[in-house]
Amino acid sequence: MSRPNSHPKIHQRKISLTSACPPTSSKQDRKSHTQSSFSLQWCQRLWTYRLVRWAAYLYIIFSMLFSATQFLSLSTADTSLQNDVHLAHTPSENHDINATPPSLPPQMPSSQSSLPSKLNLLNTQLRLSKMFSKSIQQPDNVRPFWFTASEPPTPISITTILTLDDMEFLDTMATNWKGSISAVVQIETKDGLNSGHAVQALSRLRREYELRPSLAKYVDIHVVLLPEHATRIRLQGARNLARLFSRSRYVMHTPIKLLWLPSSASLLADTSLTERMDGGDALVVPTFAFPRRNNIQTNVFPMNREGMIEWVEEGRMGLLDYHWPLNAGPSSYSEWREATEPYLVTEYDYHYGPVYITTKENHPWCEERFDDQLPACVYTTFLNGADFYVLNDAFIIRSGQEPENELTEAERFIQDGVYKNYRIEQCAFYARQFDQHGLYDTERASHVKQECVKALRKEKIVKV
Template sequence: MIFGRPSSGFHQRRPSLTTACPPIALVSPNDKKQATKQTWYATWPILRLVGYLYVLLSVCIATLHLVLSCQRNYLNQTTGFLQPAANATLDDIPHTLWISKIFSKSGMKFDHVRPHWFTATDASHSHTVTLATVLTPEDWPHLVRLASLWQGPISAALQIPSIGVGSTVKELEYLRQEYDSREDLKKYVDVHLVIRPHAVSSSSLGGRQEARNLARLFSRTEFVAHLPVRTRHLTNLTRAVDQYQDLLRHGDGLVIPSFVDRRNAVYNSEAPAPEGKDALIRWVDERRMGLQDHHWRLNEGPTSYAEWRIATEPYLVTNYDYHYGPAYIATRDHHPWCEERFEDQLPACVYAMFLAGSELWVLPEDYSIREIEPEYALTLEERAMQDQAYKNYRVEQCVFYARKFDLNQILDQDQASHIRQECAKVLGSLRKANMIS
């Protein structure tokens, strides 16, 4: 016994820091492995989710890139069918280059246009007037008939819907074969291709204003006759232009009276047409035909059938109205272009020309016969929006020409007489605002 304590018979080791708190290195390997496995199991769903998201995002980006690439290269895929004919004047320079120089502020807008897709072989200058017209593939037979009827230069803007690469190429192949097989087309008609890249209503391809400008821009002659492609009969306009070219060079326009068959919605091209003015007057008196100005009843429009039937010299359109959109002849280079904010608004082309100071003279002996067509190839909703836009456009044009003439100090002269006639309210407002004198 030591210090009075009984002995237990064995030695008891005192606790130490090492035994009480063993080092980490002394933790069991099995425990460490088990902890690592639990951590991996916890993070695996997160890693798997990140992987799935990465794959999904990659697929979406690749699909989007493929779709955009197909849209961007759509026209390039049809290059073999969109190139102009071998004798075209644009072979040496790509059309996208030189047309971008002409319309430098239009960006890539004209990538869907192929000027002179077909080019006429007759390069003679025996004619002084070119017919400018707009058509769709459904109107191709009418273009064939018009070329046979006119026997002179025609500048035609052909609008093709881009419903799909295969369908578009097939349509273009067919039209090329048709063009090559028709001697009158090959000899006289320049076809300028316009591919409409956007979805449009079934009633219209849209952009007829732009197409009218293209047909006029690429006309071959100084004077251009703006006519619908569904024209069935036409007098010798070349003779009229030669006779009254002084009026045209003065900046005026020549109106071509347009007649339609009252009995049939579609004029029978095989039926005989009245030969000469006297015969046509008899047909009108017999109620077989009538003078058509869209927006008015037959024989009641601004062209004035009552004046035309007794006229021997060109006479002025005295009852002009902003809805008036006749077939007409004018110079190619010295008139305002058709406003392209509209889908189809021929009166806007005439309105700008009228406000700029042009007089409209009705040809006394010439006329055309065409099919009865609706005034606009638009839906009711499109028509309502266009009418509202046209109302705003008229005010804009009044302001533009009023200020232009005022700056040139000719607002009181004859050239500005149409401004004073059509824009009285606008002129009053401008004077109150001290914008014109």
């Protein structure tokens, strides 16, 4: 018989994770729990006060009203932006590759000008700093509409650039033109922008403007203060400013030193001309001038077509295209003499820089890498697809003694080299633009094909 076990059996629970590592409650946890309970009790006790409850209710109501107001304002802004984008993307027959981006919709009629836009809140200097971020011109030195004409804008404006010494020419232009002029006056301060010299120059400008009735009536003055040590006015950037601040639908890029020009009302009397420009083309106003010789009397000249033809046949005047002898440029005097309607410029050359009229919008801007290169403005307009038509019954008159530009020989040599490269660069740029927009096989791209072949062949880049 077996001996009973002297030690009773004890049931042993199997080891588990919880039994091996039982959870423990630290003193810190107990302390936190105690603090939470105390905070809850304190909040409950605080809530029993009526003043606290009213303050909480008012805060909740104010937050809900503020959130609703912000939501409605954002919805209105989104609707305005969608309207602007819709206007900017309205399809057109021209498929303009230079169309204004969605953030800056095209100019709207007066009936829609009251639509809200965040851009209206931007001040002038901030706008200019963005638009001319890559420009040589410092936007802080630009003061648009220093003086504003008393007359409302006419359909076409002259855009021009001058200095204070050219105010007499501006007065002659305004007297003959009798229409809107957007003029950029460039002032060299020499000893700083905040100097007494600048104040004196602006005071002189005011006197000139107030003493000449034609200026106050027709001319918008935009002031550009050139920085210290500026040796020459920069016409290329100023041409863009004069066009940018013009208040008319059409602009005529015109030099300041003229002897005579027709009135604005007579220049575009034919509505078919405006239709041609609305379609993307440009109008050339032929320029006549005296031959370069001594003892030329420049205060007597004809002011009608018949008289001008007579003077040219006698050798007393000629059709002026800078870079060519009189009557030998692309404007073609022989065609002008026989023309009964505007005629197309068929012998275009990239040195061509006439007085021309276009719409203010939907055309390239002048390249500001040049100090003075009007043909560069015309060249990009031509590559963009514009045909140039010479007016047969209108002209302007210059002395013909003015130089093509005022660059030194060294500066002209550098600029000519840059312009040669610029010609090839713009050919490639516009060819790519037309290809991306599916317009390379259209009539509008014919100028690009024509010019690129000539440019590449001349530089021996390709054999054609």
